[in-house]
Amino acid sequence: MADLARVAGVSAITVSRALRDSPLVNPETRARIREVARQYGYAFNASARNLRLRRSMTVAVVVEMKPTPERQMSGPYPLDLLGGITQQLTSAGYSVLLTSLAGETLPNVQAADGVILLGQGAHEDAMHSVQRWGRPLVVWGAVSRHQSQVVVGSDNFRGGALVAERFLALGRQRPVFLGDPAHGEFAERLEGFNSVLQSRGITALTPAIDNFTVSAGAAVVRQLLQTQPQTDALFAASDLLAIGAIRALIENHRRVPEDVTVVGYDDTPLGATYVPPLSSVHQNFTEAGVLLARKICDLIDGQSVQSATLPTHLVVRST
Amino acid sequence: MADLARVAGVSAITVSRALRDSPLVNPETRARIREVARQYGYAFNASARNLRLRRSMTVAVVVEMKPTPERQMSGPYPLDLLGGITQQLTSAGYSVLLTSLAGETLPNVQAADGVILLGQGAHEDAMHSVQRWGRPLVVWGAVSRHQSQVVVGSDNFRGGALVAERFLALGRQRPVFLGDPAHGEFAERLEGFNSVLQSRGITALTPAIDNFTVSAGAAVVRQLLQTQPQTDALFAASDLLAIGAIRALIENHRRVPEDVTVVGYDDTPLGATYVPPLSSVHQNFTEAGVLLARKICDLIDGQSVQSATLPTHLVVRST
């Protein structure tokens, strides 16, 4: 900036102001300075600004990126959230620092002005690690689990309830829930599911499941059909599980949906294009990402911020 | 650091050295300083270090994150790459700055020490935008397209050739390629595909297609079957297209694979769990991400870096 100032015949601070479009600087002066900057290939130094302003203008986004072919956070889930987050954060002037919880925490990540955590993790362990960073924090996950935190999540309770209502409307009597309630979001879905069922005196079976893959879903359902051959409805906490479940049902000569109704969760392209096309509970991840970004910005600005629950709806297809 | 120095009875520079585990500092001094830092909740200021070192210790990763339900870079593609990149970059001390090409370029992104571009884009437009940033650059895409750039890509030519070989082995006579050659990677696949076919005097049909969704794939194949009812083999440049294609084939009473052989690309969970399970060309995205990260680090360190092609193989399932 000092060099530009010399060339343009002004002082460094005027250059600074001109490049930031400060109204304090004469439009012609600004135009001249910008032109000089362009000519000389001037590159703004963000670190210097960040040092001076005592902020980094970054938000760290913590994602689980374990590279397994059938992963936990499958398909579009994190990428749609990331899309919404990035779009919103970028337009607010913040950069997105992508991080996983593996390995040590880098200085740049520690220096983030705020943190968005995608998924609380089983038993909220991810949340507890990130809290120790002592930065403004917004979490994507189960809203009901944390009064003390700002959490954005979709209405998992209602999602579960919608599925139960459909099962009841179809006259199903022996529903099963597939998912690990150690994850808060899954627990909420189960609670909503059971709350509706119990009004009719029905309780869902909840076989233990610790993995969220197609094959895990298939394995559990194979087992299940041994002991509970009359099962007539399956609510899977993810589309992946649902697809595995359908596979096991077919193997065991159950027709879907005639003999067994199956509903998944997340409404992924994977489920939508499956044959038969999977019924599933839809979440709007992009919108959720935008909201997460808004909240973390507000939190950074010192505003008081509330948790939020996003609406959810059931997409009925062929299962 | 000055405060810590006062408390620990040393100078600021010694604190700096102690916290960086410099061998220059006495182990006991270091232990004392670290303890004081812990007690006082000292937070390292990355911006100050970056200013002084004249590097940002970040690498910008440019991804297409258009939030459409059936997106171009579908499913695990970007996320697996991102996983590999993040893992490797983090262990090298770099943070990952996630960016899309939409909107203006933020100061922090401009200040990145290097850039990884995921996908050249149609007609390499994405590449040209990013080149203007004037930072070290590594691209994921079509290696053959850019001698002047460092490109990491999987062996698309060989991928296409493998599919052609399988079609020939099955005695197929009227193969069709589904994909837009405006994208370099797709063009390479088509070239490999045709190179093998032409050795038997066969030329693939390449109906125009401008979108990479299930419905686009279905639409093209519906059209195709009108004019080319004898089509007996389809090579789709993505699993999404392949699934759409199969849908249209079934609608038109073609059996897969008896009447028409179909092979997709990317070997996504979506394809693998489809019914029928889709045959597809596999790419190892995580490994690719690690390699991209290694190359950008080398480039930043001023080493000379070559483009690289990763091996590819055909996974034969039921189609």
Added chain:
DNA sequence: GTGAAAGCGCTAACAC
């Protein structure tokens, strides 16, 4: 093994 001095490039505060 430790320290003093200097400066990275920017901007807020306060003149004028």
Added chain:
DNA sequence: GTGTTAGCGCTTTCAC
């Protein structure tokens, strides 16, 4: 509308 002064928190260089 523009300029002067000062300092953000760190690390390199050179001295001891």
